[in-house]
Amino acid sequence: xxxxxxxxGPLSVPEGAIASLNCTYSDRxxxxxxxxxxxxxxxxxxxxxxxxxxxxxxxxxxxxLNKASQYVSLLIRDSQPSDSATYLCxxxxxxxxxxxxxxxxxxAVHP
Amino acid sequence: xxxxxxxxxxxxxEKGKDVELRCDPISGHTALYWYRQSLGQGLEFLIYFQGxxxxxxxxxPSDRFSAERTGGSVSTLTIxxxxxxDSAVYLCASTEGAGELFFGEGSRLTVL
Numbered sequence: 564x565x566x567x568x569x570x571x572g573p574l575s576v577p578e579g580a581i582a583s584l585n586c587t588y589s590d591r592x593x594x595x596x597x598x599x600x601x602x603x604x605x606x607x608x609x610x611x612x613x614x615x616x617x618x619x620x621x622x623x624x625x626x627x628l629n630k631a632s633q634y635v636s637l638l639i640r641d642s643q644p645s646d647s648a649t650y651l652c653x654x655x656x657x658x659x660x661x662x663x664x665x666x667x668x669x670x671a672v673h674p
Numbered sequence: 675x676x677x678x679x680x681x682x683x684x685x686x687x688e689k690g691k692d693v694e695l696r697c698d699p700i701s702g703h704t705a706l707y708w709y710r711q712s713l714g715q716g717l718e719f720l721i722y723f724q725g726x727x728x729x730x731x732x733x734x735p736s737d738r739f740s741a742e743r744t745g746g747s748v749s750t751l752t753i754x755x756x757x758x759x760d761s762a763v764y765l766c767a768s769t770e771g772a773g774e775l776f777f778g779e780g781s782r783l784t785v786l
């Protein structure tokens with residue numbers, strides 16, 4: 564079992580729709596959870612982080628965390644073509660700040 | 675510099691040669707990470723430094739890989755006797771603590 568699992572996609576949504584990206588993780592001791600966005604040929608950049616169970620909203624983005632289910636998700640409202648990228652879920656593991664990434668979900672927003 | 679700096683940006687080498695990849699983190703960032711990303715794949719964790727110490731080296735793929743960090747700043751990733759499967763983009767990132775990772779532009783390694 565991989566430490567952080569994501570559906571590779573591609574996830575295709577129409578412009579203006581909600582995109583839902585999901586991630587599961589194996590280490591019950593994980594404390595911090597991150598979503599990074601990576602455009603083709605570029606380095607990852609942080610979108611959101613979440614530490615506590617529940618929802619965290621930032622503009623069009625909402626991160627959701629359920630530690631009991633070992634599940635974290637990212638919702639993108641009013642999706643735009645510029646949101647088309649690979650979204651990487653990252654989780655701290657190993658009892659310290661080791662950050663493990665999932666393989667990423669490719670999102671395609673079409674006009 | 676303002677961001678994480680990596681060099682070289684591109685490296686083409688012959689199988690069996692040794693290569694060194696350098697990372698200069700953001701000033702003051704205590705934690706430094708190395709990841710490897712093969713074409714179309716996610717980020718594979720290699721090693722993490724807190725200061726000059728590496729709490730976890732288990733991500734290094736083989737004993738041909740080694741890394742060091744000196745003065746709590748610059749880090750070097752060394753790959754000895756390179757193999758074709760080592761071809762990838764090697765990404766370095768730094769952070770002040772457990773927060774946002776700031777990534778460099780990566781070093782693209784091609785082993786012929």
